[in-house]
Amino acid sequence: MKLYDRLFTSPVGAKMLMAVTGLMLTGFVLAHLAGNMLVFAGAEKFNAYAAGLHALGGLLWVARIGLLGAFALHVFLAVKLTSENKAARPVKYAHEATIQASFASRHMFHTGLLMAAFVAFHLAHYTFKLTDPSFGDLPAGDVYAMVVAGFSSPVVSAFYVLAMLALSLHLCHGVSSVFQSLGLYHGNLNPITDKLGPIVATIVFIGFSSIPLAVLAGIVK
Numbered sequence: 142m143k144l145y146d147r148l149f150t151s152p153v154g155a156k157m158l159m160a161v162t163g164l165m166l167t168g169f170v171l172a173h174l175a176g177n178m179l180v181f182a183g184a185e186k187f188n189a190y191a192a193g194l195h196a197l198g199g200l201l202w203v204a205r206i207g208l209l210g211a212f213a214l215h216v217f218l219a220v221k222l223t224s225e226n227k228a229a230r231p232v233k234y235a236h237e238a239t240i241q242a243s244f245a246s247r248h249m250f251h252t253g254l255l256m257a258a259f260v261a262f263h264l265a266h267y268t269f270k271l272t273d274p275s276f277g278d279l280p281a282g283d284v285y286a287m288v289v290a291g292f293s294s295p296v297v298s299a300f301y302v303l304a305m306l307a308l309s310l311h312l313c314h315g316v317s318s319v320f321q322s323l324g325l326y327h328g329n330l331n332p333i334t335d336k337l338g339p340i341v342a343t344i345v346f347i348g349f350s351s352i353p354l355a356v357l358a359g360i361v362k
């Protein structure tokens with residue numbers, strides 16, 4: 142079997158690729174969260190961090206292209222696996238056999254769709270600065286002021302918190318499933334891997350949501 146067939150046309154290969162690209166995206170999310178927490182250290186530290194990232198130049202572009210590739214592959218495989226699953230069972234069971242399946246696992250496609258919509262909005266918001274005219278009045282490179290101005294809108298902040306809920310539900314099931322998809326789900330590893338998803342999900346939800354909430358509460362200003 143050719144490598145392409147093994148990875149893309151066999152469900153096991155596709156699931157392994159989903160797991161690897163999912164891990165890459167989770168790595169980015171955790172690194173982005175750690176960097177964003179510097180907002181609580183004040184404008185100077187946060188802006189210095191953002192400037193440091195931009196100064197990486199070519200290296201930053203390599204990371205961006207890798208991230209975009211992982212995201213595109215993850216979405217492509219999600220659509221492919223979901224449509225194949227539907228085609229294999231066109232008529233729903235009279236009694237859904239999902240009593241054991243959690244809410245998070247049943248809604249991976251929906252929370253994933255919400256994340257894709259969130260990332261599109263987020264890039265338009267903070268990277269391309271297309272959605273908020275007030276950003277035009279801010280000094281160049283003042284990413285701190287941009288974040289504060291962005292989250293001063295309760296509607297924008299509410300959307301971010303909702304998206305973080307979808308992201309954490311997605312990670313809750315996704316992170317724990319990685320081990321199964323990669324064939325690492327053995328014996329006494331289960332109790333640890335089962336808890337890893339909920340732990341990562343909780344950190345991501347509390348961490349990211351704390352930023353818009355802190356801005357609205359006037360703690361970050």
Ligand code: HEM
Nearest residue numbers: 170173177191205263267268284288301308349350352353
């Ligand atoms: C409260 C939550 C978040 C805040 C405050 C935040 C903040 C930012 C800021 C300020 C930028 C632009 C940085 C710059 O150009 O200097 C950015 C870029 C980005 N963010 Fe976020 N972010 C948040 C959550 C997320 C989440 C949950 C994801 C992914 C699921 C994400 C994905 C990205 C991506 C892909 C970029 C573009 C990176 C690049 O240009 O290289 N962000 N974020």
